[in-house]
Amino acid sequence: MTATAHRAADTLPDVDRPSFARLMLSEWTKLRTVRRWTVALLAAPVLIILVGVLTASSSQPGALDSPLVGPDGTWVQDRFHFVHRPLTGDGTVTTRIASTTLEFSVPPEDGGDARARDVERTVWSKAGLMIKDGLRPGARYAAVMVTPGRGVRLQSNFTTDIAGPAAGAPTWLRLTRAGSTISAFQSADGLSWDPVGTVTVPGLPQTVEVGPFVTSPTATLLAQRQFGSIRLGQYPTTTRAVFERPTLEPAGAPGTGSGEPSDGWQDDEVDDSAVQAGTPPAPDRAGGKGPQAAPPPAVWAGDRLTLVGVGDIAPRTPGEDVIKQNLTGGYAGLMAIVAVAVLFVTAEYRRGMLRTTFAASPGRRRVLAAKALVVGAVAFVIGFTASVAVLLITQPIMRDNGFLPPVYPDWSLTDPTVSRAIVGTAAVLAAIAVFSLALGTVLRRAAGTVAAVIVLIVLPQLLASGLPPVAGQWLMRLTPAAGFTIQQTIPRYDHVPRICVPENGCVYDQPWAGFAVICAYALVTMAVALWAVQRRDA
Amino acid sequence: MTIEVRGLRKRYGSKVAVDDLSFTVEPGMVTGFVGPNGAGKSTTMRIVLGLDAADAGTALVGGRPYRTLARPLRTVGALLDASAVHPGRSARNHLLWLAQSNAIPRRRVDEVLDLAGLTTVAKRTVGGFSLGMRQRLGIAAALLGDPAVIIFDEPLNGLDIEGIQWIRGLLRSLADDGRAVLISSHLMSELEDSADHLLVIGRGRLLADTTVRELVTTASGDRVAVRTGMRTEAMTALADTGALATITDGETVTVAGLSIERVVELLTRRGVTFTGVSAHRASLEEAYMELTRDAVEFGTAGRGGRAAR
Numbered sequence: 138m139t140a141t142a143h144r145a146a147d148t149l150p151d152v153d154r155p156s157f158a159r160l161m162l163s164e165w166t167k168l169r170t171v172r173r174w175t176v177a178l179l180a181a182p183v184l185i186i187l188v189g190v191l192t193a194s195s196s197q198p199g200a201l202d203s204p205l206v207g208p209d210g211t212w213v214q215d216r217f218h219f220v221h222r223p224l225t226g227d228g229t230v231t232t233r234i235a236s237t238t239l240e241f242s243v244p245p246e247d248g249g250d251a252r253a254r255d256v257e258r259t260v261w262s263k264a265g266l267m268i269k270d271g272l273r274p275g276a277r278y279a280a281v282m283v284t285p286g287r288g289v290r291l292q293s294n295f296t297t298d299i300a301g302p303a304a305g306a307p308t309w310l311r312l313t314r315a316g317s318t319i320s321a322f323q324s325a326d327g328l329s330w331d332p333v334g335t336v337t338v339p340g341l342p343q344t345v346e347v348g349p350f351v352t353s354p355t356a357t358l359l360a361q362r363q364f365g366s367i368r369l370g371q372y373p374t375t376t377r378a379v380f381e382r383p384t385l386e387p388a389g390a391p392g393t394g395s396g397e398p399s400d401g402w403q404d405d406e407v408d409d410s411a412v413q414a415g416t417p418p419a420p421d422r423a424g425g426k427g428p429q430a431a432p433p434p435a436v437w438a439g440d441r442l443t444l445v446g447v448g449d450i451a452p453r454t455p456g457e458d459v460i461k462q463n464l465t466g467g468y469a470g471l472m473a474i475v476a477v478a479v480l481f482v483t484a485e486y487r488r489g490m491l492r493t494t495f496a497a498s499p500g501r502r503r504v505l506a507a508k509a510l511v512v513g514a515v516a517f518v519i520g521f522t523a524s525v526a527v528l529l530i531t532q533p534i535m536r537d538n539g540f541l542p543p544v545y546p547d548w549s550l551t552d553p554t555v556s557r558a559i560v561g562t563a564a565v566l567a568a569i570a571v572f573s574l575a576l577g578t579v580l581r582r583a584a585g586t587v588a589a590v591i592v593l594i595v596l597p598q599l600l601a602s603g604l605p606p607v608a609g610q611w612l613m614r615l616t617p618a619a620g621f622t623i624q625q626t627i628p629r630y631d632h633v634p635r636i637c638v639p640e641n642g643c644v645y646d647q648p649w650a651g652f653a654v655i656c657a658y659a660l661v662t663m664a665v666a667l668w669a670v671q672r673r674d675a
Numbered sequence: 676m677t678i679e680v681r682g683l684r685k686r687y688g689s690k691v692a693v694d695d696l697s698f699t700v701e702p703g704m705v706t707g708f709v710g711p712n713g714a715g716k717s718t719t720m721r722i723v724l725g726l727d728a729a730d731a732g733t734a735l736v737g738g739r740p741y742r743t744l745a746r747p748l749r750t751v752g753a754l755l756d757a758s759a760v761h762p763g764r765s766a767r768n769h770l771l772w773l774a775q776s777n778a779i780p781r782r783r784v785d786e787v788l789d790l791a792g793l794t795t796v797a798k799r800t801v802g803g804f805s806l807g808m809r810q811r812l813g814i815a816a817a818l819l820g821d822p823a824v825i826i827f828d829e830p831l832n833g834l835d836i837e838g839i840q841w842i843r844g845l846l847r848s849l850a851d852d853g854r855a856v857l858i859s860s861h862l863m864s865e866l867e868d869s870a871d872h873l874l875v876i877g878r879g880r881l882l883a884d885t886t887v888r889e890l891v892t893t894a895s896g897d898r899v900a901v902r903t904g905m906r907t908e909a910m911t912a913l914a915d916t917g918a919l920a921t922i923t924d925g926e927t928v929t930v931a932g933l934s935i936e937r938v939v940e941l942l943t944r945r946g947v948t949f950t951g952v953s954a955h956r957a958s959l960e961e962a963y964m965e966l967t968r969d970a971v972e973f974g975t976a977g978r979g980g981r982a983a984r
Contacts (some may be wrong), residue, residue, distance in 0.1 A: 155745070155776065159776065163773075163776035167764075170763075170772070488761065495725070495726055497747065
């Protein structure tokens with residue numbers, strides 16, 4: 138080459154910046170060409186699968202009490218006191234609820250009055266009118282009810298819950314059937330009626346049982362905790378409701394013809410624990426004290442009906458989240474991912490390689506963004522494939538171990554909750570990888586960064602069980618591991634109270650809320666890192 | 676294409692690394708950037724490459740700040756630290772990611788490997804490379820984009836004779852291609868045979884911007900060496916005139932600022948006998964030593980001092 142030849146090259150216009158994709162390709166080449174990193178990255182899915190399989194092999198379902206199912210196959214409980222009469226075809230049932238009284242006792246060592254208020258606040262006792270497909274527990278129904286503190290509700294088939302006016306006893310309630318459509322109304326005076334809502338109960342037969350009902354569940358509350366253990370307080374409740382003038386139109390078949398207001402109404406206790414003739418009585422998962430004794434029979438005084446109820450009409454959920462449990466390996470896998478993500482940037486600082494990098498690509502923020510995207514994408518792919526693999530491997534193991542419907546419903550990878558858990562696990566690993574990389578950029582030291590990330594993720598798990606429940610929960614909520622709440626697949630029902638023990642994974646109700654936390658960590662740290670690389674001398 | 680540095684200043688905490696530095700590196704020649712350790716050579720190079728931000732002044736490559744170059748490897752090839760490679764990565768892969776980041780075709784990687792004589796070890800990890808092989812890899816990386824401007828920081832450091840000769844030949848041919856070549860060293864002897872132009876720097880300041888020949892001529896000045904057995908008497912005779920006389924070895928006294936005739940006259944008048952008087956010709960090394968005497972950062976125990984002896 139001659140001098141003139143090179144001068145000609147000088148006059149070439151400075152071409153465009155290489156595309157961001159090229160920068161990512163360059164960073165990907167860096168990541169895949171260090172053998173130690175590749176080995177660590179391959180170890181991540183192996184760890185995820187191994188831990189998942191070990192967990193699955195050693196897990197046994199809790200004692201199965203009543204595997205009663207609702208109309209849609211959901212695991213439910215169905216116990217209440219029901220005063221009813223048959224209705225054939227369409228009709229309307231109306232009553233006034235004069236009063237409801239919640240009765241329970243709290244032992245003084247559990248906190249007395251304060252605890253009593255907790256029970257009142259938590260318990261979903263129900264008193265109102267019901268239309269049900271016969272007296273069999275688990276049968277289809279729709280019901281309008283008053284609840285302590287949660288107003289008037291319209292519920293059907295266990296899982297549907299519609300909030301109505303915020304009224305309580307005394308109040309008028311009305312339930313109207315038109316085919317499979319059931320509408321509920323509430324009135325203060327029995328004259329002007331406000332709609333509560335309308336539900337469809339498909340498959341309701343021509344003749345149904347209708348009438349007043351009362352039920353009152355056992356409240357379960359966190360009672361006490363010592364380091365590493367938790368005691369749950371069980372407070373069985375009873376609800377006494379006074380109904381006035383329950384009337385059905387059309388009245389249907391008369392009873393004995395005595396002309397009394399009670400004429401034609403039958404008194405029954407619908408009890409799911411009674412129908413499980415074949416099953417030995419097992420303690421309730423939440424209770425441990427066995428089913429409550431049947432309440433006293435209904436009492437009529439003129440047109441006033443006093444009804445005492447125990448039990449609950451609600452969906453049940455298992456204590457173990459099978460999917461979340463089998464994805465526990467995510468914690469093990471992320472250690473390898475964190476290490477590589479941190480080294481991916483601190484190795485450059487340590488050896489002055491960053492100067493080579495920034496001399497080749499002066500757009501430092503672009504470089505860091507490309508690094509983050511590459512390491513995040515790799516973590517995502519690892520998390521995704523390992524999650525799919527571990528769930529497919531553990532599914533038959535769990536079935537063999539007795540995790541069977543209805544308590545543990547069958548699932549497939551394409552179920553929305555399962556897909557969310559899989560994609561979520563991958564996304565959490567990606568976010569943690571980006572967070573690690575960003576923190577490594579800020580701190581510029583491998584050992585310190587890896588230690589910081591691991592402590593931030595693991596320590597809260599250990600501390601949470603030793604702290605007061607509220608403090609433990611907030612610790613879990615505000616640290617990156619909150620992201621794993623996205624693995625929750627057990628349905629949450631707003632109308633079913635839940636005890637929340639942070640170390641059992643009860644961190645956020647909303648799976649995405651925890652994911653938002655880790656994303657916030659990643660984004661904020663990344664913003665600091667982007668600011669730092671631009672400002673600092675390389 | 677040139678490198679233009681104007682009024683550059685940089686301090687790290689209370690330490691001034693570069694102090695009002697201005698120079699131009701012209702194309703078609705090898706410019707040596709020389710100064711004792713800690714004189715600010717590497718700092719200046721890092722500022723030119725947009726790695727460190729200057730507190731004041733400008734550093735332009737081809738009239739533009741480095742950081743505005745879209746594909747800088749195609750304009751500037753730099754070797755700052757031969758050890759700045761991940762030891763777990765192969766030579767080829769190190770060059771590959773660099774090429775990808777600047778949209779340089781993949782075949783160019785093999786070309787520069789061949790140019791640097793690394794083809795046979797291209798797939799070996801850099802961790803097992805000798806310093807000389809790493810220097811070659813660093814140079815291969817610098818040449819990836821066929822740049823018009825070359826910046827090498829201490830390229831001869833730790834090389835064997837064969838390596839030094841290879842780099843000298845390479846620098847010459849790069850300059851002959853019309854490229855601007857800037858190489859730094861703390862040893863003048865390393866640059867003596869390779870540099871066309873010299874930038875001497877000490878404590879962050881430019882001490883000389885000159886050619887090799889000019890530097891030697893200026894520095895030798897009017898110094899006179901006297902060979903004598905009566906060193907003390909000679910010193911006294913010469914010092915009385917206010918001239919600076921130094922004992923340079925066992926039998927020699929060197930004096931600056933006096934002509935050879937005046938020296939002979941002074942010595943004769945005081946009766947100092949001498950066996951020889953000569954106008955002293957300084958070596959480049961001595962000239963450099965004199966320039967940087969006050970600027971030696973780490974004292975005379977440093978390599979700069981020892982090399983000048």
